[in-house]
Amino acid sequence: MFEYTKTILAKVSFDANLFCKEVKKAIQRLLPHEIEELRLWIVALTRQNPELNQCLIYLNT
Numbered sequence: 001m002f003e004y005t006k007t008i009l010a011k012v013s014f015d016a017n018l019f020c021k022e023v024k025k026a027i028q029r030l031l032p033h034e035i036e037e038l039r040l041w042i043v044a045l046t047r048q049n050p051e052l053n054q055c056l057i058y059l060n061t
Contacts, residue, residue, distance in 0.1 A: 023038075
């Protein structure tokens, strides 16, 4: 499920709002250790796409 989630997020990374919606969905279906891995992956992705930074707030809760 984690790899599938990364694939979906990579495909919607062009739109910050859509990306945030998918991050919210991912948090509901991933395991806690996968959520931490996802957070690290998104941090790396936001270095290339700074507009996605706003979605990190969902991973810090």
